[in-house]
Amino acid sequence: MRAKKVLVVGGGVAGLTAATDLAERGIDVDIVERTDFSGGHAIQYTCKATDKCVKCGACMVEEKLDRVVHHPRINMMNRTWIEHVSKTEDFSVDIRKKPVFIDPEKCSNCGVCFEKCPEPGVISKGYSKNHHPFYAISAEKCRYQKDQSCTVCQNACPEKAIDLCVKASAETIQADAVILATGFSPFDPTSKPYGYGKFKNVITNLEMERMLRIHGRALSPAGGEAAGSIAFIQCVGSRDAKLNHLWCSQVCCGSALRMAGLVKARQPETQITFFYMDVQTFGRDFSEYYSNIQKKVRFMRAIPGDIYPADNERLRVTFMDGASSEGRQEEFDLVVLSVGMTPCEDLRDTAATLKLKLAETGFAEKVDDTGALDDKGVFTTGAVTGPMSIPESIASAGETAFQVARYLGVKTRTLHEI
Amino acid sequence: MDAKTLVFGHSHEAREIANRLLQHGGEVVVATPAGTEDRHHFENLGTGIGSGRCEILPLGNSFSCDGSVGRFGISVHADGHVHTKTASSIVIADTIERSPNYSFYSLGPSAYVVSLSQIMTWIAAGSEAVTAHLAGKRIAFLTGLVEESNPVITEEIMRCALNCQQVFDKQTYLFTRNLKVAANGLEALYRQTKEAGMVYMKFAETIPKIEVSGDGRVVLTYLDEVIRERFQLKPDVTVVDETLQSSALSRDLSYKLRIHTGPDGFIQSDNVHRATVFTNRTGIFVAGFSRGIQTRTDRQADVGNTVQAVLNLYQHPPEDPVGKAHIRYSGHCVGCLTCFRACPYGAISLTPRVTVDPLACEGCGICAAECPRFAITINMPAGENISERIPDAKKKVATENFKPAITAFCCSRSAKGAGDLAVKMGCSLPSGLTLVAVPCAGSVSLVHLTAAFKQGADGVLVMTCHDGNCHSEYGNIYAHRRVEQLTDLLSQIGFEPERLQYRTLASNMGTEFAGAVSAFENTLRDLGPSLLKEESEK
Numbered sequence: 005m006r007a008k009k010v011l012v013v014g015g016g017v018a019g020l021t022a023a024t025d026l027a028e029r030g031i032d033v034d035i036v037e038r039t040d041f042s043g044g045h046a047i048q049y050t051c052k053a054t055d056k057c058v059k060c061g062a063c064m065v066e067e068k069l070d071r072v073v074h075h076p077r078i079n080m081m082n083r084t085w086i087e088h089v090s091k092t093e094d095f096s097v098d099i100r101k102k103p104v105f106i107d108p109e110k111c112s113n114c115g116v117c118f119e120k121c122p123e124p125g126v127i128s129k130g131y132s133k134n135h136h137p138f139y140a141i142s143a144e145k146c147r148y149q150k151d152q153s154c155t156v157c158q159n160a161c162p163e164k165a166i167d168l169c170v171k172a173s174a175e176t177i178q179a180d181a182v183i184l185a186t187g188f189s190p191f192d193p194t195s196k197p198y199g200y201g202k203f204k205n206v207i208t209n210l211e212m213e214r215m216l217r218i219h220g221r222a223l224s225p226a227g228g229e230a231a232g233s234i235a236f237i238q239c240v241g242s243r244d245a246k247l248n249h250l251w252c253s254q255v256c257c258g259s260a261l262r263m264a265g266l267v268k269a270r271q272p273e274t275q276i277t278f279f280y281m282d283v284q285t286f287g288r289d290f291s292e293y294y295s296n297i298q299k300k301v302r303f304m305r306a307i308p309g310d311i312y313p314a315d316n317e318r319l320r321v322t323f324m325d326g327a328s329s330e331g332r333q334e335e336f337d338l339v340v341l342s343v344g345m346t347p348c349e350d351l352r353d354t355a356a357t358l359k360l361k362l363a364e365t366g367f368a369e370k371v372d373d374t375g376a377l378d379d380k381g382v383f384t385t386g387a388v389t390g391p392m393s394i395p396e397s398i399a400s401a402g403e404t405a406f407q408v409a410r411y412l413g414v415k416t417r418t419l420h421e422i
Numbered sequence: 423m424d425a426k427t428l429v430f431g432h433s434h435e436a437r438e439i440a441n442r443l444l445q446h447g448g449e450v451v452v453a454t455p456a457g458t459e460d461r462h463h464f465e466n467l468g469t470g471i472g473s474g475r476c477e478i479l480p481l482g483n484s485f486s487c488d489g490s491v492g493r494f495g496i497s498v499h500a501d502g503h504v505h506t507k508t509a510s511s512i513v514i515a516d517t518i519e520r521s522p523n524y525s526f527y528s529l530g531p532s533a534y535v536v537s538l539s540q541i542m543t544w545i546a547a548g549s550e551a552v553t554a555h556l557a558g559k560r561i562a563f564l565t566g567l568v569e570e571s572n573p574v575i576t577e578e579i580m581r582c583a584l585n586c587q588q589v590f591d592k593q594t595y596l597f598t599r600n601l602k603v604a605a606n607g608l609e610a611l612y613r614q615t616k617e618a619g620m621v622y623m624k625f626a627e628t629i630p631k632i633e634v635s636g637d638g639r640v641v642l643t644y645l646d647e648v649i650r651e652r653f654q655l656k657p658d659v660t661v662v663d664e665t666l667q668s669s670a671l672s673r674d675l676s677y678k679l680r681i682h683t684g685p686d687g688f689i690q691s692d693n694v695h696r697a698t699v700f701t702n703r704t705g706i707f708v709a710g711f712s713r714g715i716q717t718r719t720d721r722q723a724d725v726g727n728t729v730q731a732v733l734n735l736y737q738h739p740p741e742d743p744v745g746k747a748h749i750r751y752s753g754h755c756v757g758c759l760t761c762f763r764a765c766p767y768g769a770i771s772l773t774p775r776v777t778v779d780p781l782a783c784e785g786c787g788i789c790a791a792e793c794p795r796f797a798i799t800i801n802m803p804a805g806e807n808i809s810e811r812i813p814d815a816k817k818k819v820a821t822e823n824f825k826p827a828i829t830a831f832c833c834s835r836s837a838k839g840a841g842d843l844a845v846k847m848g849c850s851l852p853s854g855l856t857l858v859a860v861p862c863a864g865s866v867s868l869v870h871l872t873a874a875f876k877q878g879a880d881g882v883l884v885m886t887c888h889d890g891n892c893h894s895e896y897g898n899i900y901a902h903r904r905v906e907q908l909t910d911l912l913s914q915i916g917f918e919p920e921r922l923q924y925r926t927l928a929s930n931m932g933t934e935f936a937g938a939v940s941a942f943e944n945t946l947r948d949l950g951p952s953l954l955k956e957e958s959e960k
Contacts, residue, residue, distance in 0.1 A: 288685060
């Protein structure tokens with residue numbers, strides 16, 4: 005009899021945690037991850053510690069990924085997604101794989117391909133020391149894939165690790181249970197009157213995370229110079245009745261204020277304004293952090309109306325000033341939109357494939373095990389069920405792993421026998 | 423290791439955890455504060471009690487609890503007897519303590535001023551209780567006006583208010599600063615209460631004036647910060663919020679079992695490495711309200727995580743002796759207790775003599791580095807000890823182009839990862855850099871630091887986790903202190919103190935790692951070769 009096997013859909017922090025917890029209990033795990041690099045959104049986040057750790061949890065994701073890549077029971081597949089699922093005794097899952105042009109066995113992560121590629125954005129870089137290969141070639145953007153017109157990277161690779169002729173593939177895998185852990189999609193703020201996509205210096209909080217991760221400083225994307233003034237705008241796409249987004253995304257106050265703290269520590273001359281509805285509690289040291297950050301950042305209880313372009317790529321933000329109850333305008337070098345968490349893009353299709361119900365909010369329903377044992381064998385965990393922080397996703401995944409192990413009846417040794 | 427668990431607490435989570443452990447074939451002792459041990463409460467454990475695998479232990483007025491993973495013990499003194507039980511692991515999952523915040527608002531309890539718990543009890547009791555106690559129409563809830571509120575209290579208030587609006591035809595108001603809706607379903611509940619007619623007043627710059635009028639009712643005078651007008655409200659009943667605190671039992675246990683607490687006083691230090699239900703003590707787990715103000719969803723998740731953690735411990739006890747501390751007694755250990763005080767994991771016990779519990783030891787090496795008698799070693803295979811891995815850099819002595827030899831002691835949980843990432847990112851690193859990965863920076867002793875210089879380093883770096891992120895709680899603080907001590911000593915003998923530096927990094931800070939070592943290399947270039955190296959050359 006083969007060992008029990010679980011398929012985890014989604015390689016973010018929840019998926020990675022569930023996979024390790026199951027593997028520790030002697031269960032084999034396949035993880036399918038749609039993107040080039042595992043670790044989800046959170047692997048791109050920056051450590052926000054200044055002189056001390058501010059408990060953002062970004063390092064936890066690194067730790068989870070480290071355990072997954074070194075675990076002999078876990079098989080991680082990137083650029084892969086599920087297409088069809090059928091269930092008899094166990095699950096039979098058809099998966100599709102985008103071509104992986106860089107052979108991980110040969111690649112030495114020298115980065116020559118990245119330097120030589122004539123088209124920006126075709127080859128992307130990873131974020132973690134556990135991303136191997138550290139580079140990925142986009143199947144959609146690569147010139148060779150369009151018209152075979154360019155083989156620069158393939159020719160340049162000193163290890164001969166690149167083969168641009170690799171084709172997409174498909175296979176069927178068996179699993180005894182399936183965990184859906186596909187997380188969230190960040191709200192697309194182009195529909196908001198903030199000029200996102202039009203003005204270079206309007207970015208999302210996730211883009212800010214990446215900028216701080218890579219450059220360590222808050223820079224203006226348009227000119228590359230240090231941003232002298234920054235506006236954080238909270239609740240973009242969250243707590244929004246017009247969009248019928250009746251949820252708080254829970255992590256953005258913490259993320260924005262911790263980033264603000266980091267920027268103030270590294271670039272103390274920066275003026276930061278925080279536009280908000282309500283400051284949500286984050287972390288167990290919230291009261292201390294909140295009272296400190298109030299001394300460094302200007303808090304403005306208002307959600308801005310429109311953003312207009314000003315000279316030198318600056319941005320004119322209009323908002324209602326509480327103190328005078330009049331409309332006001334102020335200029336900033338950089339505007340960071342704290343975009344909310346929304347149900348992940350293809351959740352409707354995935355849910356249909358897995359015959360899962362969605363909640364009214366559009367997130368997946370949490371498969372609950374408090375009563376009877378689940379008989380379907382399909383579980384949901386992490387932010388696919390609703391907005392969640394990194395520690396909450398870890399807790400959620402741990403609980404799910406426990407339920408899945410119960411479902412599988414895994415008692416390699418019952419406690420009586422120990 | 424016996425599959426026997428001691429579960430502390432009188433909460434739903436404690437019962438659930440006990441129940442699940444029983445279902446997995448374990449044995450459980452549920453220790454509950456005296457007076458809360460009634461059978462009815464523990465009904466779900468019936469089968470376990472019947473089979474003799476589950477016991478309910480009332481804690482009485484005094485009890486002691488000590489020991490270490492695999493051999494915890496509890497002694498309860500009651501009626502002139504001492505009841506003693508043993509267990510391999512401990513779970514702490516008690517209820518929360520609530521105290522009404524009357525003093526925040528300069529109010530006292532009366533017919534017109536009640537606590538949140540009080541009104542919740544009346545609503546739960548039904549319409550008679552509500553009619554008897556809640557006279558009049560208007561009910562105002564106060565929360566988070568002095569200290570910040572939280573989603574647990576906010577949800578309780580919203581559910582109460584919704585009930586009052588819909589069932590008892592009351593008009594409800596909420597006065598707060600920040601409305602805490604960062605939990606599942608709370609924003610939707612907030613909209614629902616608004617549709618039901620609840621009025622929300624939020625303050626950022628001002629705080630309402632709270633006074634008690636002649637008839638005992640509260641008068642709230644406030645500025646509506648949106649329309650900038652002053653208002654006065656005289657509710658028939660004013661409900662004050664409550665501060666949620668760690669229970670007396672939880673606090674007592676944290677003291678008795680040497681478990682670190684967080685800034686909020688709950689068991690479990692505020693350290694990301696304790697996620698989700700772990701403590702600094704191997705084999706002691708903490709769940710639900712014992713580890714913080716948590717929503718129902720979070721407390722439920724704790725149940726599964728705790729049971730899983732306990733099962734993992736029983737199925738994979740940390741028996742491997744490699745990497746564990748070892749004490750040499752004769753001629754070395756003088757019983758000074760430095761190690762006992764320094765061990766973050768409580769792995770050192772004193773009976774019958776100073777002993778390391780190998781199951782509890784996490785091998786951080788803090789004790790070995792602190793021991794003034796060099797009596798403690800970390801049990802490593804030959805060639806793996808830190809002292810054996812310090813590079814011999816004497817050969818690298820510069821000729822024309824001075825390339826400083828840098829020895830960087832890197833915590834394997836943080837700075838080592840950052841270094842690996844820097845390499846992967848293609849950052850240029852000094853050619854004379856050697857990384858010495860250590861289990862915790864707290865294991866780097868003064869002897870290691872001086873040896874690095876003696877063996878030819880032009881500069882030595884100690885790179886470790888940020889304050890508050892050390893898996894061993896304060897290994898980084900010990901490391902920092904040692905660097906400061908040695909810097910001090912070195913500068914007194916005229917040696918450049920800049921050659922020894924301490925830096926904190928997270929494992930995902932590749933760019934910062936490269937920046938730090940390159941800046942250090944530049945400093946050393948300016949200083950030239952180390953004099954200590956030249957001495958050791960001769």
